[in-house]
Amino acid sequence: MPIQLQIALTHLTSRKRQTLVSLGGVILGVAFFLAVSSLMRGSEQDFIKRLIDNSPHITIYDEYRRPQTQPAQMQWPDAAISISHLTPKTENRGIRSYREKLAFIELIPGLQVAPVLIGPAVLSFAGREQSGSLSGIIPAKMKTVSTIQEKMLQGSLDALTANPNGIIIGKALADKFQLGLGRNLNLVTQDGGNRVMKVVGIYRTGNANYDETQTFSNLKPAQVMFNRPNRVNRLLIKLQDAYQANLIAKRIEANIGYKATSWIEASEDILSLLTVRNIIMFSVVSAILIVASFGIYNTLSTIVMEKTRDIAILKSMGFHATDIRLIFLFEGSIIGALGSVLGLLLGAGLMLILGQIQVKPPGVLEMTNLPVWWGVEQFELAAAFALTSCILAAYLPARRAGDVHPVDILRGQS
Amino acid sequence: MSPVLQVEQLSKRLEDEIPVTLVDNISLEIAAGEFVCIMGPSGSGKSSLLYLLGLLDIPSAGRIWLDGEDTSHFGEDQLAKRRLEKLGFVFQFHFLLAEFTVVDNVALPMQRLGRHPQPAIRQRALSLLEQLGVADHAHKYPHQISGGQRQRVAIARALINDPLVILADEPTGNLDTASGERVQQILADLTHEMGKTVVAVTHDPAFAHRADRQIMLVDGRIQSG
Ligand SMILES: Nc1ncnc2c1ncn2[C@@H]1O[C@H](COP(=O)(O)OP(=O)(O)OP(=O)(O)O)[C@@H](O)[C@H]1O
Numbered sequence: 323m324p325i326q327l328q329i330a331l332t333h334l335t336s337r338k339r340q341t342l343v344s345l346g347g348v349i350l351g352v353a354f355f356l357a358v359s360s361l362m363r364g365s366e367q368d369f370i371k372r373l374i375d376n377s378p379h380i381t382i383y384d385e386y387r388r389p390q391t392q393p394a395q396m397q398w399p400d401a402a403i404s405i406s407h408l409t410p411k412t413e414n415r416g417i418r419s420y421r422e423k424l425a426f427i428e429l430i431p432g433l434q435v436a437p438v439l440i441g442p443a444v445l446s447f448a449g450r451e452q453s454g455s456l457s458g459i460i461p462a463k464m465k466t467v468s469t470i471q472e473k474m475l476q477g478s479l480d481a482l483t484a485n486p487n488g489i490i491i492g493k494a495l496a497d498k499f500q501l502g503l504g505r506n507l508n509l510v511t512q513d514g515g516n517r518v519m520k521v522v523g524i525y526r527t528g529n530a531n532y533d534e535t536q537t538f539s540n541l542k543p544a545q546v547m548f549n550r551p552n553r554v555n556r557l558l559i560k561l562q563d564a565y566q567a568n569l570i571a572k573r574i575e576a577n578i579g580y581k582a583t584s585w586i587e588a589s590e591d592i593l594s595l596l597t598v599r600n601i602i603m604f605s606v607v608s609a610i611l612i613v614a615s616f617g618i619y620n621t622l623s624t625i626v627m628e629k630t631r632d633i634a635i636l637k638s639m640g641f642h643a644t645d646i647r648l649i650f651l652f653e654g655s656i657i658g659a660l661g662s663v664l665g666l667l668l669g670a671g672l673m674l675i676l677g678q679i680q681v682k683p684p685g686v687l688e689m690t691n692l693p694v695w696w697g698v699e700q701f702e703l704a705a706a707f708a709l710t711s712c713i714l715a716a717y718l719p720a721r722r723a724g725d726v727h728p729v730d731i732l733r734g735q736s
Numbered sequence: 737m738s739p740v741l742q743v744e745q746l747s748k749r750l751e752d753e754i755p756v757t758l759v760d761n762i763s764l765e766i767a768a769g770e771f772v773c774i775m776g777p778s779g780s781g782k783s784s785l786l787y788l789l790g791l792l793d794i795p796s797a798g799r800i801w802l803d804g805e806d807t808s809h810f811g812e813d814q815l816a817k818r819r820l821e822k823l824g825f826v827f828q829f830h831f832l833l834a835e836f837t838v839v840d841n842v843a844l845p846m847q848r849l850g851r852h853p854q855p856a857i858r859q860r861a862l863s864l865l866e867q868l869g870v871a872d873h874a875h876k877y878p879h880q881i882s883g884g885q886r887q888r889v890a891i892a893r894a895l896i897n898d899p900l901v902i903l904a905d906e907p908t909g910n911l912d913t914a915s916g917e918r919v920q921q922i923l924a925d926l927t928h929e930m931g932k933t934v935v936a937v938t939h940d941p942a943f944a945h946r947a948d949r950q951i952m953l954v955d956g957r958i959q960s961g
């Protein structure tokens with residue numbers, strides 16, 4: 323063992339209590355850093371996973387990102403007079419010739435696409451009413467872009483294929499209306515549609531509002547109900563790689579003209595909120611480690627002050643300023659390294675405990691364990707951060723110790 | 737015989753508000769194997785001269801040759817290296833490290849030198865302690881032994897790297913007569929039997945009498961010797 327390290331160890335062991343307090347600070351800092359970061363990262367990933375799983379990766383709407391220019395404007399683009407209160411040309415809303423667009427999209431590798439016609443509808447049963455929305459789907463296609471099939475409690479999407487007049491409703495609505503599989507439900511739309519449909523499936527996503535209002539039927543009856551024959555107003559796309567969504571959405575939009583929104587764009591506000599949350603979390607957790615490094619600074623400064631005589635002796639023997647500095651940097655590193663190891667162990671323990679805690683996220687019906695992320699990076703990050711701040715904290719005392727001039731001390735003593 | 741230590745027009749001044757001259761234009765040669773005592777009234781600059789000779793302090797003017805090497809342009813680290821390899825210090829107070837045992841204290845400079853394996857270092861430390869009659873206390877801590885014993889341990893530590901010159905600042909100043917006598921004898925033996933060069937500051941005329949040469953310092957200047 324190098325003599326500098328040996329001296330560092332004797333300094334630390336001869337001031338056990340102060341060393342332990344400094345060490346405790348680092349241990350707690352690392353442990354909290356780890357526990358909080360694992361929880362934050364875990365919940366973030368859990369959230370994004372839900373987002374990716376439960377929503378289409380790209381949604382194509384029957385709208386344009388920029389409102390279309392009106393014929394009057396096209397005629398006289400530099401007109402001195404502008405006509406206000408123009409009523410835009412109405413059209414039968416929906417995606418025009420969606421089959422061609424569908425065919426184009428299906429050529430892009432690594433994705434699944436499903437056409438949907440969605441609109442508002444009022445559902446009623448035995449005198450009770452509920453406004454909600456009806457999605458006309460092609461069950462075989464819908465299965466490839468949505469997780470709704472996995473959320474079926476009773477019946478299945480395929481039951482729609484078998485029964486052209488079937489409807490799938492959420493558990494919350496079924497409970498509210500107190501109806502079960504095989505019962506008939508009345509649907510009315512503002513486009514004049516009015517139809518009695520038979521419940522062939524009940525799903526539950528866990529999102530209470532969704533489960534109460536969202537219903538699914540075959541595409542054909544929906545087109546009739548909303549009076550839009552041969553039209554759909556959404557194309558839903560699922561990607562193999564969800565993180566390609568922005569790129570592919572741009573490509574599709576450039577090609578077909580309709581607005582294509584990726585899940586990343588759609589949840590921009592939430593995702594930026596997550597970033598803010600991460601910044602806050604890391605600053606708070608880092609603060610613990612920074613406070614801990616003040617403790618180390620304090621301890622080492624005291625040791626330097628108490629040991630100036632020893633430092634003078636060592637220098638008079640022929641120890642270099644670098645040797646003396648090294649002694650105190652070793653002391654900081656020892657506390658940092660030991661604190662990191664013990665802190666990581668304690669942190670992992672905290673993570674195990676946190677992982678056992680059951681919570682009920684808002685809007686979700688079932689209890690889930692707190693999502694704890696066990697990624698290696700955060701262990702490395704916590705240890706690296708602790709070690710760096712300990713060495714930085716040791717730097718000033720170490721420099722002061724290296725600068726001790728032996729003659730000044732020897733004169734004072736004799 | 738060529739001088740092991742040679743100084744030429746050496747001065748040390750402190751440039752405070754009131755400038756003080758600690759060492760004033762001293763020239764002197766100390767031959768290898770010589771035993772020199774520096775004497776003089778309190779405040780005459782004996783310690784200051786010793787710190788300069790021991791390369792602990794940097795002179796304001798003049799040059800110091802150690803073992804034929806001009807040290808005047810040396811940096812901190814080069815001076816430290818010469819101290820480690822060629823010089824050994826003994827101070828009035830023992831100056832041992834409290835957390836290290838006697839034998840570990842003695843071994844420190846040799847460990848820093850890093851040229852010998854651990855067992856060899858230990859063995860040399862023990863044999864020096866044996867020579868100085870304190871081997872029985874090798875595994876005690878400094879606070880567990882007497883002042884005279886500590887001073888002998890300090891001498892052992894000064895000797896461990898087999899230095900050319902031992903510099904001692906009032907090594908017996910803090911000891912009772914018997915212990916002081918013993919330490920004086922040891923230092924005298926170092927020159928006469930082991931051929932070491934010893935430069936010792938003392939107030940004790942009896943000790944000075946044993947030396948080959950006495951240097952009398954007054955107001956930072958050599959008065960005789
Ligand atoms: N830092 C300082 N500032 C001002 N004067 C100092 C300083 N250090 C020493 N002196 C003065 O320098 C002179 C020489 O001091 P030095 O310690 O070398 O004397 P000394 O001969 O060793 O004395 P003593 O026998 O008491 O040990 C003294 O007059 C002392 O007061």
Ligand SMILES: [Mg+2]
Nearest residue numbers: 736782783784
């Ligand atoms: Mg003195």
